[in-house]
Amino acid sequence: MKIIRKNPRKVMDRSVRKKMFKRKSRNGVKTRTLIVRSWWALRGVAAGFLILVLLYGGYLGVEKVIAFPFLAVKVIEVKGCQEIDSNSVVLLFGVRLGEPLLRVDLKKVRDRLLTHPVIKDAFVVRELPDTLRITIEERTPAAALMGRDFALVDIEGVVLSYPAAYTGNYPVITGVTSIPEVGDVALEAVPALEAMRDMISSGFPGKERISELRVCGERFLVSLTGSGTLLVLPRGKVPAALARLTQFVKSGFFDVRAPGYDLRFDGRVVALPERTVASENPGRISLLGG
Secondary structure, three states: OOOOOOOHHHHHHHHHHHHHHHHHHHHHHHHHHHHHHHHHHHHHHHHHHHHHHHHHHHHHOHHHHHOOHHHEOOEEEEEOOOOOOHHHHHHHHOOOOOOEHHHOOHHHHHHHHOOOOOEEEEEEEEEOOOEEEEEEEEOOOOEEEEOOOEEEEOOOOEEEEOOOOOOOOOOEEEOOOOOOOOOOEOHHHHHHHHHHHHHHHHOOOOOOOEEEEEEEOOEEEEEEOOOOOEEEEEOOOHHHHHHHHHHHHHOOOOOOOOOEEEOOOOOOOEEEOHHHHHHHOOOHHHHHOO
């Protein structure tokens, strides 16, 4: 029977390794414990500082804190103004330099700005300690309404201004019986503007431009520059009519020399005779200039 003796060196090596491992583990635990204690100490200091600030603010009173000079409005920044003067915007919302920033009612400022007919939306931000930032989104003219005078409107039908003369840069909408005051919505023109938006988004008339869009009951008469073509569109079904017209153009049957096309019939595109175009649009020559 053999007796196996353990190597005393190996036994010693193992014991030394165990002691070293335990020492390292203890050092790691000590490090983690130190970090945790430091974190809680920092949180305690921050909490104590906050309590002191609150106690000091309570001692002085909220009104006195709000009235601190370093919390007064010193900078008013206005962005997004193209047609409107930024100084007029500052005068409109009524906040002056030196007023307490924390007392500025942001909702009231925005409501005042939206009373301007050209301002579509406004974003008001208070940035401590002393800055008030205003970002303006303006309405842009999309068409001119023709009544007793010309009135510029945006794509939603809001009347923006009454120019002294028509410049010819915008499509003309005719057939409306009345035009409201600046800042109000021309409800009669809204369907025509929606039809015009559908035409532009569909890619038609391409390089041509809509010169006139006349409201005639349940239909729209659209005159195009360049070719002088007249399109008759049904109210409420403009996208479907434009889809038929697009298919008609791709088929090669569309003739720019034709007087016009009637798109009110499902599945069909009907060519208009010259006399029909003349009777439907008697003022086209004076309006379009030939």
